[in-house]
Amino acid sequence: MALELTPFSPRSASGLELPPGTVHLWHLNLDPDPARVDQLARRFRFDKHRRQYVVGRGALRTLLGAYTGLRPEQVRFTYGPRGKPFLDPAQDLSPSLQFNLSNSDERALVGLVRGIEIGVDIEFMKPMPDLEQIAERFFSESERVVLRELPAAVKPEAFFNCWTRKEAYLKAVGEGLAAPLDSFDVTLAPGDEPRMISLEGDRERGARWFFRHFRPAPDYIGALAIEGGGDWAVETFGFI
Numbered sequence: 001m002a003l004e005l006t007p008f009s010p011r012s013a014s015g016l017e018l019p020p021g022t023v024h025l026w027h028l029n030l031d032p033d034p035a036r037v038d039q040l041a042r043r044f045r046f047d048k049h050r051r052q053y054v055v056g057r058g059a060l061r062t063l064l065g066a067y068t069g070l071r072p073e074q075v076r077f078t079y080g081p082r083g084k085p086f087l088d089p090a091q092d093l094s095p096s097l098q099f100n101l102s103n104s105d106e107r108a109l110v111g112l113v114r115g116i117e118i119g120v121d122i123e124f125m126k127p128m129p130d131l132e133q134i135a136e137r138f139f140s141e142s143e144r145v146v147l148r149e150l151p152a153a154v155k156p157e158a159f160f161n162c163w164t165r166k167e168a169y170l171k172a173v174g175e176g177l178a179a180p181l182d183s184f185d186v187t188l189a190p191g192d193e194p195r196m197i198s199l200e201g202d203r204e205r206g207a208r209w210f211f212r213h214f215r216p217a218p219d220y221i222g223a224l225a226i227e228g229g230g231d232w233a234v235e236t237f238g239f240i
Contacts, residue, residue, distance in 0.1 A: 004215060005215045005216070005217065005218070006214040006215045006216055006236060007236065008025075008026075008027040008216055008236045008237060008238040009236070009237060009238060010237070010238040010240045011237040011238065011239075011240065012240055013062045013063050013065075013066040013239065014066060015066075016063075016066045016067050018067060018097070018112055018113070018114060019114075020114050020115060021230075021232060021233060022113070022114075022232070022233045022234075022235060023111060023112070023113045023118065023212075023224065023226065023232050023233070023234045023235070024111070024112045024113075024235050024237065025109060025110070025111050025112075025120070025212075025214070025224060025234060025235070025236045025237070026059075026063060026109065026110040026111075026112075026236075026237050026238070026239045027107065027108075027109060027216040027217070027236065027237070027238050027239065028055070028056060028059050028103075028107065028108040028109070028110065028239045029106065029107065029238075029239075030051070030052040030055050030056055030103060030105075030106045030107060030108055031051075031052075031055075031106045032055065036055075039058075052103060052106070056101065056103050056108045058072070059108070059110070059239050060099070060101055060110055061073070061075045062239075063099075063110055063112070063239070064087060064097075064099065067097055067112065068087070068091065068097065070091060074091070075087070075088075075091065076088040076090075076091055080174045081174070082174055082175060082176050082178060083176070084100075084171065084174040084176075085099075085101075086098070087099065096114045096115040097112065097114060098112065098113050098114070098115070098116065098117050098118050099111065099112045099113075099118065100117075100118050100119050100120045100171055100172070101120070102120045102121045102122045102167070102168075102171070102222070103122065104122050104123045104124045104220070105124035105126075105220075106124075107122055107124070107216060107217055107220050108122060109121075109122045109214070109216065109222050109224075110239075111224050113226060113232075116226055116227060116228055117172050117173070117174070117226075117227070118172055118224060118225070118226050119167070119168040119169055119170065119171030119172030119173070119224065119225045119226075120168055120171065120222065120223070120224045120225075121163075121164040121165075121167035121168040121171060121222060121223050121224075122164065122214075122216065122220055122221070122222040123160050123163060123164050123167075123220065123221055123222070124219060124220055125156060125157070125160050125219045125220065125221060127156075128156060128159065131155065131156060131159045132147065132148075132155070134159075135147050135159060135162070138181040138182065139162060139181065139182060140181075140182040140183075140184070140185045141182070142185050142197065143162055143182075143185060143186070143188055146158070146188055146189055147159065147162070147188065150189060150190075154189075154190050157190050157221070158188045158189055158190060159188070160221040161187075161188045161189075161190065161194070161213065161221060161223075162186060162188035164213075164221050164222055164223035165186040165187075165188070165194055165196075165211055165213070165223045165225065166181050166184070166186060167223070168211070168223040168224050168225035169184065169186075169196065169209065169211075169225040171225075172225045172226065172227060173227075183199075183200055184196060184198065184199045184200065184206065185197040185198045185206070186211070194211040194212060194213040194223060195207075195209070195211050196209040196211065196225075207229060208227060208228060208229050209225055209226070209227055209228075209229065210225070210226045210227075210228065210229055210230060210232055211223060211224070211225050212224050212234050214236070216236075
């Protein structure tokens with residue numbers, strides 16, 4: 001059975017406004033036509049991985065420029081202790097603009113919000129014959145129990161649900177894979193609301209996190225995470 005895709009309406013990076021309480025999530029195709037590659041990267045003839053990097057970074061600069069009023073080539077980044085990028089505070093003409101970028105194979109997601117850090121993750125659902133072994137090694141006990149009891153046909157979706165939600169949280173706090181994946185519990189069964197069940201065994205801390213789940217393209221799953229709970233408005237766009 002085909003999984004329902006999330007609508008990402010195509011939109012150009014112009015006239016962008018991001019009010020408080022709203023998240024903008026952009027879906028990027030990292031394999032556009034050659035003219036678009038040249039427009040974003042100002043170069044030709046990349047191998048696949050180099051092309052994915054320059055297209056993704058070019059699109060990110062274009063978006064940040066549109067939100068801040070800067071030209072893309074003027075955008076500068078600073079980096080956290082584990083490499084998480086931030087907009088240079090000296091250039092943030094739109095106060096408290098936070099962003100996060102994730103890419104997998106030929107797709108990427110960019111999440112933007114004001115006033116609080118954000119994490120996004122996207123994963124290509126490649127065949128994973130060893131997914132249960134990976135889950136047994138890295139997932140929490142409650143997550144492993146849920147995965148074991150699911151029908152085999154939906155285990156890949158559940159695995160990637162879990163992985164993207166965990167990665168989105170870790171990217172929001174800037175820890176990456178340095179923090180143990182089994183130190184917090186998330187939902188993963190297909191159809192379950194995406195949320196954190198507990199953080200280091202504390203359900204109240206887990207409830208303070210806001211999660212959303214996305215299907216931006218066939219065979220891709222994405223997630224975003226923001227601390228603070230609440231009722232965030234999430235708007236999704238396809239970068240053109």
